[in-house]
Amino acid sequence: MKILLGSHHFAPSIGGIETASELLAREFVKLGHEVHVITQTADGDDFPFRVIRRPGARELLRQVSWCDVFLQNNISLRTFWPLLFVRRRLFVVHQTWIRNPRGEIGWHERLKHFVLRFARSIAISKAVADELPTPVLVIPNSYDDEIFRRFEGTDRARDLVYVGRLVCDKGVDLLIEALSILRESGTETRLTVVGDGPDRSRLEKQVAELALQSSVEFVGSVNSLQLAEILNHHRILVVPSRWPEPFGIVALEGIGCGCAVVGSDQGGLPEAIGQCGVTFPNNDVRLLANALSQLIHNAAQRDLLRSNASSHLARFTKRRVAEAYLEFIEKNL
Structure with a gap:
């Protein structure tokens, strides 16, 4: 054909x-x-x-x-x-x-x-x-199931990772604000931001204003192999979109690499996340912070979500x- x-x-x-x-x-x-x-x-x-x-x-x-x-x-x-x-x-x-x-x-x-x-x-x-x-x-x-997979023997030492364009619809500013809320409640964590876009300088300024420079790393754009490596070093992928995402290939990539996912609950994103993560109401930074706190401190819950990955990903x-x-x-x- x-x-x-x-x-x-x-x-x-x-x-x-x-x-x-x-x-x-x-x-x-x-x-x-x-x-x-x-x-x-x-x-x-x-x-x-x-x-x-x-x-x-x-x-x-x-x-x-x-x-x-x-x-x-x-x-x-x-x-x-x-x-x-x-x-x-x-x-x-x-x-x-x-x-x-x-x-x-x-x-x-x-x-x-x-x-x-x-x-x-x-x-x-x-x-x-x-x-x-x-x-x-x-x-x-x-998703590319040959690239986005779990690597044996990888040290999954970092908590949070965001992957995507740096534009207002994607909600990275909410995620940075959530980190500030977590710090105020006594939870210190680190975030890796993968991707680039017109809002990068504004987001870097927000990080500086909240004194989170030691907690947030911007790594820019990477290729697929590099992204799979980064995801394999993190425990939680965050998809904090402000708008209703029609779907979410990035959620599949994170799940394939062994991450639990925290994502906003409107649109088709929950269908991509399935039973491999948790959702929060779009634009609600307090509930985003709560969801992150629960997964950061609950290794058993993360493991349970990760255990659902194979059956969930089979159709993708x-x-x-x-x-x-x-x-x-x-x-x-």
Whole structure:
């Protein structure tokens, strides 16, 4: 089967959609299918499939004509138009909510809803599926189970780690404030912040103002192998998002590396965490601090959460998720 995978962002850009698209494309190729990726991300490394970056109108029409299946990883009106001239089955993966930046449904979002009448839809979580106006199958995102695993003999000596972009929606400022609350209650702990973004200087200033310089380390962006190594040295991964996360691949990566997870409880993030962590209400810094305190001081609870990892992660492997996609596609051609 010839699969055209549309991914507005793609490697070397870093993010959940980029990760999901690359893992899917690689597994489709391993399973014997031919894959082309179209993206608006410029430049990048070689892959075992063709990547067409910033295609013009003629090239986009050529790619849609080439494929048997057009799989959009998030609905894209920009790349939809060739289907007005070339009859191909459209599948849309819903990686996030169809809303504008204010959280509203405007004319642009209504147009996307209209286009969905002519597509088959997949949602990455039940939370996302529940907001869609058309029938949808839930297939969660996968994680790289070959990289994100427990390393034997690793000294898990550090308490807390955050992984992600440093932007306000991700709630890193809440996590830093929670550390201050923990210190006031007599709990001294350390946090490693992995990732980068426009809020880094503001967060570093917050750390200084709270006199937490010895408790918080910013390590910047790292590659997947380095991240797996870092996660294996920590006990608790914290995902303190202010907004409702549609899912949370980072939670799967942390669980795979042996971390218990503390995450916010709205959106699809609890589905990614499962029985391998605890949740707290979004934006509630006091309850975040309480959840962290409980796990920091309760090794038995951490071990219980970690013991659920194998059964939980089984449905999120690269191969299982890719096979679920292919089964759905083949049934709907």
